Ligand SMILES: Cc1cc2nc3c(=O)[nH]c(=O)nc-3n(C[C@H](O)[C@H](O)[C@H](O)COP(=O)(O)OP(=O)(O)OC[C@H]3O[C@@H](n4cnc5c(N)ncnc54)[C@H](O)[C@@H]3O)c2cc1C
Ligand SMILES: Cc1cc2nc3c(=O)[nH]c(=O)nc-3n(C[C@H](O)[C@H](O)[C@H](O)COP(=O)(O)OP(=O)(O)OC[C@H]3O[C@@H](n4cnc5c(N)ncnc54)[C@H](O)[C@@H]3O)c2cc1C
Ligand code: SF4
């Protein structure tokens with residue numbers, strides 16, 4: 001059993017943080033890696049990125065958005081409750097090196113995934129500009145942490161309730177126009193956002209890394225459920241990724257594959273709420 | 275001689291089974307098991323050969339006449355004890371071993387009549403013991419103080435663990451999934467091998483003192499180097515051949531096209547057949563195409579029926595004679611109404627505007643000259659394209675070596691297909707103190723061969739731990 005030692009609601013109860021006792025994983029995890037969690041016997045295996053780890057304390061932190069049955073169930077777990085199974089660290093760690101100027105773009109809970117990567121890029125000596133966004137002010141997460149992890153933080157909201165009024169792509173365009181010597185972009189968030197960011201950076205010729213979130217089962221390259229098309233080749237996101245070159249990813253295929261279980265997911269969530 | 279004539283008159287006892295029309299819609303086990311009376315009758319058919327051919331056919335050399343004789347005498351605990359001497363997973367083997375090609379294939383009675391139902395008798399002895407708990411478990415050797423790590427809890431890893439525990443070593447099994455058993459729990463469906471049986475075999479190991487560390491992906495959660503650093507004296511790699519193979523044809527990434535691994539894992543291990551009581555969903559197709567002709571394909575096609583398919587097709591590019599699946603499984607599938615589209619090879623999948631699979635294009639095939647495998651190779655008939663409408667496709671054309679662990683381990687020799695190179699007689703790999711066996715060495719094979727490899731390695735590991743490399 002993997003005990004929750006801290007729980008925090010980040011945004012109106014739809015985004016929740018869990019700090020979980022998992023000493024072996026905490027000792028081993030690197031930025032960009034994820035875990036698969038199962039709440040109880042009947043539970044589904046759900047992949048979530050580690051937003052932070054504390055090897056001394058032996059804990060890992062996940063931040064998730066409630067979108068369906070399993071994440072809703074996760075949100076009901078209190079401090080002292082436990083996940084039945086936590087598997088990890090999974091996925092290839094982010095390749096971190098000193099490049100010069102880099103820009104990190106995060107949307108929604110993608111900011112949680114972006115945070116450890118941003119921190120590592122800064123520690124490696126890069127000059128980091130960060131752009132984070134959400135639909136509105138209340139859904140924005142980790143602003144202070146992201147500020148600390150970067151040299152320059154820009155915030156935007158779709159509805160203008162905070163920071164720049166508009167999408168992260170608008171700000172990304174501005175940043176890239178200002179900085180012709182940008183070496184790398186990292187964009188993590190909902191699929192449409194990563195797709196749009198990749199289109200912008202392609203125009204500017206800036207290499208771009210995205211973190212994909214296809215539906216997974218085992219997370220070890222055994223089922224092939226997480227397959228994504230990258231540069232015309234099939235890759236397994238759980239072992240070859242989850243990070244890939246955004247200019248090569250077939251985002252449309254990913255979007256369609258993410259909808260594979262829409263009906264069952266609805267059924268499951270409806271059942272659960274009754 | 276008189277004895278022999280008498281025994282030949284008893285017909286092979288039929289295994290009672292659920293009716294095809296009923297069982298095709300439920301996940302309960304298909305064969306119901308022999309009654310004690312029927313088991314004793316069947317045991318009476320055995321000639322107690324002096325040079326038993328059946329034993330030669332058994333990859334782990336179970337003393338078949340001896341255990342059958344005990345059943346004949348009504349000494350059921352004695353029978354299971356006899357089997358345990360050579361086989362630690364009899365309830366599993368009695369259900370899934372290809373007996374028709376192994377022990378039963380060699381049985382002398384089978385020369386004139388139907389062979390002795392060795393598999394059914396093995397299953398009977400194991401099930402009787404599980405229900406009654408009368409037999410004395412094999413006793414454990416004195417502790418040697420040596421620590422062994424077994425990676426993977428499939429049949430091969432479980433065998434190594436069982437053998438080494440008996441020899442007094444301190445054994446820890448590391449398993450990537452949240453449940454032990456390997457293919458026995460995630461692949462082979464409940465209606466062929468109830469999961470409770472696998473768990474009860476694992477519990478037996480547990481009771482003897484083996485530790486099972488679940489949720490541990492060796493190569494990611496912990497590496498081989500780290501295991502040695504933690505004080506393990508020897509390591510066995512029994513990670514199976516868990517890499518799904520796809521065909522590489524257009525449309526394979528449409529939603530609704532699954533690997534057999536994913537389809538069966540969702541259904542069996544994650545219990546999607548009890549969705550929404552269990553949270554993991556699986557697509558329930560009306561018209562389901564399974565591509566392939568092995569046991570895996572039969573399992574997938576029969577699972578699809580149980581999940582409510584109106585039509586469950588097997589699409590296979592050769593003819594019925596070449597189907598690699600066990601004859602019994604093909605027969606079960608046919609009885610249940612699986613529709614065999616033989617001499618048919620898929621060329622592409624069609625999808626709708628939502629990216630879901632809605633059909634498959636295939637070519638008719640003819641059999642040409644025998645190929646390297648000795649089977650006549652399929653040749654496409656020009657212009658024979660046709661379409662099968664379907665809303666779910668399961669690709670079951672084989673499995674490869676998963677590189678996750680092997681890529682993260684230095685100095686481990688692999689063959690060109692990525693399987694671990696291990697000495698047949700010992701299971702030793704190119705790395706000192708590391709052994710390997712089962713599907714990760716041989717490629718997809720059988721439960722009993724994986725167990726046999728485990729047995730060989732356990733003996734070699736014991737030698738190493740007590741005598742040196
Ligand atoms: C490597 C990886 C890292 C991720 N990291 C985070 C994270 O840090 N924070 C976060 O909020 N979310 C993250 N996700 C997404 C998260 O896994 C899904 O939101 C979650 O599985 C939804 O499950 P549900 O039962 O609540 O919703 P459901 O109702 O089952 O599904 C809602 C939607 O979530 C997606 N989804 C469903 N099942 C899975 C699955 N097994 N794997 C992946 N996606 C699925 C589908 O698009 C689906 O339409 C990550 C996904 C991956 C693959
Ligand atoms: C659907 C299906 C039906 C079959 N039907 C039959 C049948 O009727 N009769 C028969 O004899 N054979 C059958 N087989 C084949 C048989 O199941 C295999 O040959 C046998 O299970 C191989 O055993 P193994 O121990 O080598 O590996 P597996 O059973 O594959 O077990 C390997 C285990 O290692 C774990 N693992 C993998 N990588 C790691 C890692 N890095 N760290 C930790 N753990 C890891 C896996 O999760 C798994 O639990 C079938 C196979 C399938 C898929
Ligand atoms: S070969 Fe057949 S008859 Fe002879 S001992 Fe074996 S099971 Fe009995």
Ligand code: FES
Nearest residue numbers: 219221223224238
């Ligand atoms: S999740 Fe199964 S292969 Fe990636």
